[in-house]
Amino acid sequence: MGASTDMRRLNVFEALGDLTLYHLNQLGRMGQFLVRCLVSMFLPPYKLMPVVEQIHFIGAMSVFVVAFTGAFTGMVLGLQGYYSLSQFGSESALGSAVGLSLIRELGPVLTALMVTGRAGSAICAEIGIMRNSEQIDALECMAIDPHRYLMVPRFAAALICLPLLTCIFDVIGIFGGYVVGVKLLGVNEGAYFVGMYKSVVWGDIYMGLIKSVTFAVLIVWICASKGFFLHLERKGGFGAEGVSKATTNAVVLSSVAILVFDYLITAILL
Amino acid sequence: MQKRPPVIQLINLEKAFGRQKVLRGASISIEEGKTTVIVGASGQGKSVLLKHMLGLLRPDSGQVLVHGKDINRIKKKELTRIRSDIGVLFQGSALFDSMTVFDNVALPLRERTRLDESAIRARVEEKLSLMDLNEIDGKYPAQLSGGMKKRVGLARALVMDPKIVFLDEPTTGLDVRKSKEIYRLFFKTQTQLGYTAVIVSHDAPKIFKLADYIALVADGKVQDCLSPEQFQLSENPYIKAFVMDTMGKIYFGEEDPL
Numbered sequence: 001m002g003a004s005t006d007m008r009r010l011n012v013f014e015a016l017g018d019l020t021l022y023h024l025n026q027l028g029r030m031g032q033f034l035v036r037c038l039v040s041m042f043l044p045p046y047k048l049m050p051v052v053e054q055i056h057f058i059g060a061m062s063v064f065v066v067a068f069t070g071a072f073t074g075m076v077l078g079l080q081g082y083y084s085l086s087q088f089g090s091e092s093a094l095g096s097a098v099g100l101s102l103i104r105e106l107g108p109v110l111t112a113l114m115v116t117g118r119a120g121s122a123i124c125a126e127i128g129i130m131r132n133s134e135q136i137d138a139l140e141c142m143a144i145d146p147h148r149y150l151m152v153p154r155f156a157a158a159l160i161c162l163p164l165l166t167c168i169f170d171v172i173g174i175f176g177g178y179v180v181g182v183k184l185l186g187v188n189e190g191a192y193f194v195g196m197y198k199s200v201v202w203g204d205i206y207m208g209l210i211k212s213v214t215f216a217v218l219i220v221w222i223c224a225s226k227g228f229f230l231h232l233e234r235k236g237g238f239g240a241e242g243v244s245k246a247t248t249n250a251v252v253l254s255s256v257a258i259l260v261f262d263y264l265i266t267a268i269l270l
Numbered sequence: 271m272q273k274r275p276p277v278i279q280l281i282n283l284e285k286a287f288g289r290q291k292v293l294r295g296a297s298i299s300i301e302e303g304k305t306t307v308i309v310g311a312s313g314q315g316k317s318v319l320l321k322h323m324l325g326l327l328r329p330d331s332g333q334v335l336v337h338g339k340d341i342n343r344i345k346k347k348e349l350t351r352i353r354s355d356i357g358v359l360f361q362g363s364a365l366f367d368s369m370t371v372f373d374n375v376a377l378p379l380r381e382r383t384r385l386d387e388s389a390i391r392a393r394v395e396e397k398l399s400l401m402d403l404n405e406i407d408g409k410y411p412a413q414l415s416g417g418m419k420k421r422v423g424l425a426r427a428l429v430m431d432p433k434i435v436f437l438d439e440p441t442t443g444l445d446v447r448k449s450k451e452i453y454r455l456f457f458k459t460q461t462q463l464g465y466t467a468v469i470v471s472h473d474a475p476k477i478f479k480l481a482d483y484i485a486l487v488a489d490g491k492v493q494d495c496l497s498p499e500q501f502q503l504s505e506n507p508y509i510k511a512f513v514m515d516t517m518g519k520i521y522f523g524e525e526d527p528l
């Protein structure tokens with residue numbers, strides 16, 4: 001009786017230790033993976049075409065959804081901002097409120113979340129299927145480095161596209177706020193833009209840029225490595241179900257990581 | 271005759287997946303320029319053995335020596351160099367499923383050589399016509415039959431003119447004529463190019479004609495690695511049983527009820 005409870009207690013600790021080791025292990029390999037990818041990105045030979053293809057997939061094909069989200073985010077900011085600000089009789093500050101919240105926070109974060117949903121999930125699934133059907137092993141046996149061949153174009157494309165998509169989001173969002181605030185609710189047009197012009201400084205744009213670059217790395221890193229290490233998943237990364245689980249995990253994990261890093265970067269830069 | 275040092279040497283490999291011990295002290299030497307055929311029942315660890323030779327799996331204990339160097343200890347760069355002389359056909363073909371047949375075969379040339387596109391085209395088409403695949407070079411792997419995938423994989427494995435060739439069940443899923451043809455082709459290119467070959471096959475006893483050495487994997491070990499003649503006369507119980515099973519009718523005059 002006593003022995004068996006002891007055993008169970010031991011098993012609980014064992015399981016806990018197992019879990020900890022597994023996660024430490026995973027963190028270690030993901031770290032190594034990131035370093036390898038980033039290092040090979042800066043070493044020659046550089047190949048342009050694969051990067052262009054990925055820019056098309058990660059960037060160009062996200063433009064519509066990013067523009068759409070940007071428009072509605074800006075519009076709702078115009079609406080909410082107007083009603084909050086009008087309570088204090090300071091509707092004229094609407095431009096600066098919309099501009100600052102878009103450029104500093106919502107632009108980079110929402111763009112990154114949209115790209116995670118659109119491209120991150122696809123990256124994870126694609127790499128995961130390649131892992132499952134031994135295609136990555138085949139690459140390694142052909143002496144083709146999968147980090148360079150598969151990952152570098154994706155990292156490069158994301159690093160180029162996310163800041164640009166964020167800019168699109170910001171501009172369209174500001175315009176959406178303008179349509180609602182100025183055209184619909186009658187805020188003074190000059191006040192909207194001059195207020196924004198006066199309150200947004202270079203530091204704000206810089207912060208947005210830092211964020212979007214960081215999120216680009218986070219998205220590709222988490223999504224690609226979840227697929228790449230599919231065969232090492234603790235509860236079996238096999239078959240279609242393994243891929244779908246890993247993809248879900250990757251999207252959740254990178255969304256959470258985006259929000260956490262958003263806070264951290266804000267806290268450091270403010 | 272002077273014996274050349276082995277190209278690949280597995281020494282006392284042990285490998286477990288979870289609780290399942292697949293290899294329990296497997297050792298084998300692969301001689302240069304020879305064809306070694308690995309036989310054994312399904313699920314005995316033949317593919318696992320091959321993956322250790324390629325450095326895709328890490329043994330729990332034991333060593334994998336390629337050209338005398340432990341491939342789990344050497345630098346990545348050196349491993350890449352060793353692998354650039356290797357051609358592999360995986361059991362599941364492992365074709366890149368988002369690329370056409372042509373691009374699959376061309377990939378190693380594009381990534382590892384500085385040939386221009388027309389030279390690449392020439393070489394790929396030569397290999398594809400060897401395998402009778404000219405007409406399908408624009409198709410995707412998902413549009414091919416199992417046997418065709420195998421042949422595409424074979425073309426891809428041979429396109430770089432490798433020094434060592436690993437073929438995991440190259441003819442499983444092919445009809446008799448096609449598989450004969452592949453072996454004939456293989457024999458021809460091997461005498462021409464003199465590469466070292468490691469073939470996993472279920473085509474005993476046909477494959478014995480092609481083999482310089484035959485190794486039987488059973489019970490987590492390589493039971494023995496012998497020339498075809500010695501293999502058929504071996505006293506090892508596993509080998510004896512295998513020979514009985516595959517060749518009983520011919521060699522022992524027994525009636526096979528099936």
Ligand SMILES: Nc1ncnc2c1ncn2[C@@H]1O[C@H](COP(=O)(O)OP(=O)(O)O)[C@@H](O)[C@H]1O
Binds near residue numbers: 311312318319
């Ligand atoms: N990646 C893996 N994870 C877990 N078990 C594996 C793995 N690869 C192979 N095995 C197991 O190892 C054994 C040998 O497999 P394999 O080498 O593919 O057999 P075969 O001799 O038919 O090629 C099988 O029982 C298989 O279940």
Ligand SMILES: [Mg+2]
Binds near residue numbers: 316317318361438
């Ligand atoms: Mg096998």
